[in-house]
Amino acid sequence: MNRLNADENMITTVIRNLISNAIKFSHPESSIIIRANLSDGKSEISVTDHGVGIKKQDQEKLFKIDQHLSTPGTSDEAGTGLGLILCKEFIKKNNGHIWVESEMGKGSTFKFTLDPALSR
Numbered sequence: 001m002n003r004l005n006a007d008e009n010m011i012t013t014v015i016r017n018l019i020s021n022a023i024k025f026s027h028p029e030s031s032i033i034i035r036a037n038l039s040d041g042k043s044e045i046s047v048t049d050h051g052v053g054i055k056k057q058d059q060e061k062l063f064k065i066d067q068h069l070s071t072p073g074t075s076d077e078a079g080t081g082l083g084l085i086l087c088k089e090f091i092k093k094n095n096g097h098i099w100v101e102s103e104m105g106k107g108s109t110f111k112f113t114l115d116p117a118l119s120r
Helices: 008-024 083-093
Strands: 032-039 042-049 096-103 107-114
Touching: 008 032, 008 042, 008 083, 008 107, 083 096, 083 107
Parallel strands: none
Antiparallel strands: 032 042, 042 107, 096 107
């Protein structure tokens, strides 16, 4: 059994942010799915919503500090656009990778991996 040695506070902050975003961009009464899998020796965590989705050209901007992107939620909630940038830095510090898969009108899945062989 592989043991994952990552900073618990950083990883829980990432998960909380992804869940918060999923709630913010989901339609009322829709579901959010949180999964954790072990594949090829890596832990993969995903948060899936069935919300508004993200345009392809905007997906590339989400994790870049020099590409400011802030979109109001489904109930017009405000955001700074900095949460995902922080998530990327926390995952990177724990030798992981984070990305998004999304389709307009169908929702988004944010995923990140942590490799036990590379973890702190």
